[in-house]
Amino acid sequence: MFTYPPIPLLATETTANLGPMILAGVLLSLIVIYLASKLGGEISRALNLPPVLGELVGGVVVGASALHLLVFPESGASATDSVLMSFLQLVAGLTPEALPEVFNTQSEVISVLAEIGVIILLFEIGLESDIRELKEVGYQAAIVAVVGVVAPFTAGTVGLMLLFHVPTIPAIFAGAALTATSIGITSKVLSELGYLKSKEGQIIVGAAVIDDVLGIIVLAVVASLAKTGTVDILNVVYLIVSATVFLLGSIFLGKFFNKSFVAVSDLLQTRGKLVIPALIFAFFMAFLANIIQLEAILGAFAAGLVLDETDKRKELDQQVVPIADILVPVFFVSVGAKVNLGVLNPFVAENRAGLIIATFLIVVAIIGKIITGWTVTGQEKINRLAIGIGMIPRGEVGLVFAGIGSASGVLSQSLEAAIIVMVILTTFMAPPLLRFAFKEPAQTVEKLQNADVAN
Structure with a gap:
């Protein structure tokens, strides 16, 4: 009978003794x-910008680009690069021999928390995406959304492959990151300008909602491609069909599940009687998506869409927010921390190619969305430029793409940094450009539209 060699007791004790150090890290x-x-x-809120953008920039400051307080081995950093590890050596007596294990384990824990954070984020987005609105926005918003996904994705992917010779999988991932639209940023600016209920506002918001759904499907497909490392046409078709069927099937079956969910939550009497069953459902859906070769976030998003139809949606929304407040920042700050913007330093010759790629992505990101305004037909006096500009900001959705791409390891440092720069600039420029596009006060435009109807 074969016997395994005994494991040295000292090694076990050493690993166990590192527990407090890992926890401290x-x-x-x-x-x-x-x-x-x-x-x-x-700071971002004070500048009238979305707070999530500030979280990303905060991550860049504390991460590999600046202070090195939060660095990760998958980004090429070692334990000696981490200021936190040096601090632990100084104040807690962490030995040089134990340093790599503590650093790697601590990084893994933070990465897992970030993954859970993005699952919670997509669950929350699903809860906020009203399916009834998707049915009511009409074909105009649907056309704007489809063009706003297809145009930048195609131009970005093909351009990266032909002009810059980027490998297929990274090019597809970068192209997919160009498809996103942040509904939160656009709707906030439209509301401040008084255009949220205008024709332009309704088309922009409706298209952004559909854009989010299409974007999640695209993300699920490209993330699955990143896992396999190859582009197989049959596999791509399978992923697209399975992601669509999974999402639509979840929504359809959710109509029957909703009553059972409400009944179960009403029977429970202890704390968390609503939010805990909801999280169980979200994590189960994420698990289900994961085992059929889709991305876990698609399952979480589908779970949110399903529970959005229940009578307890508003109450559940309020209870999920504190959980998201705890876990989602871990994701966004980690995304920023893993990015080394130094790879785009124009004064270093080998970095200039990455800077050119970043410029290309920014141009495609802007033009690919602005052209959507001219897909609106049958509306003579509609502000097409405003509609196109309203689709530009990538915001938190674009960061999700960058984060998943970073975690998958398919993006080079320069390409990842280029995507982050694209997300930041499009998010920054959208609010002032949208204000410029709507030169007329909302009340004046409304009067003109009413006059046209009367005539």
Whole structure:
């Protein structure tokens, strides 16, 4: 009978003794993450920009691009690059021999928390995406959304492959990152300008909602391609069909599940009687999507869409927010921390190619969305430029693409940094450009539209 060699007791004890050090590293990392997210978010809010953008920039500051407080081995960093590990050596007596294991394990824990954070984020987005609105926005918004996905994706992917000789999988991922539209940013600006209920506003918001759904399907497909590492046409067709069927099937079956969910939550009497069953459902759907070769976030998004139809949606929405407040910043700050913007430094000769790619992505990101305004037909006096500009900001949705791409390891440092720069610039420029596009006060436009109807 074969016997395994005995494991040295000392090694087991050493690993066990590292537990407190690993916990200390995780706690220090979370302190840095929450400080960066809060300070960045508050500064961004003060500048009338979305707080999530501040969280990303905060991550860039504390990460590989600047302070090196939060660095990750998958980004090429070692334990000696981490300022937090040096601090643990100084104040807690962490030995040089134990340093790599503590660093790697602490990084894995933060990465897992970030993955859970993005699952919660997509669940929350699903809860906020009203299926009834998707049915009512009409074909105009649907056309704007489809063109806003297909045009930048095609131009970005083909351009990267032909002009810059980027490999197929990374090019597809970067092209997919160009498809996103942030409904939160656009709707906020439209509301401030008084155009949210205008024809332009309704088309923009409706198209952004459909854009989100299409974007999640695209993300699920390209993330699955990243796992296999090859582009097989049959596999691509399978992924597109399975993602669509999974999403539509979940929504259809959700009509029958909703009553059971409400009944179960009403029977429970302890704390968390609503949010815990909801999270069980979200995690189960994420697990289900994952085992059929789709991305877990698609399952979480589908779960949100299903529970959005229940009578307890508003109450559930309120209970999910604090959970998202805790976990989602870990994702966004981690995305920023993993990006090394130094690879786009124009003064270093080998970095200039990456900077050119970033410029290309920004141009495609802007033009690919602006042209959507001219797909609107049958509306003579509609502001087509405003519709196109309203689709430009990538915001948190674009960051999800960048984060998944970073975690999959398919993106080079320069391409990942280029995508992040594209997301930041499109998000920054959209609000002032939208204000410029709507030169007339909302009340004046409304009067002109009413006069046209009367005549």
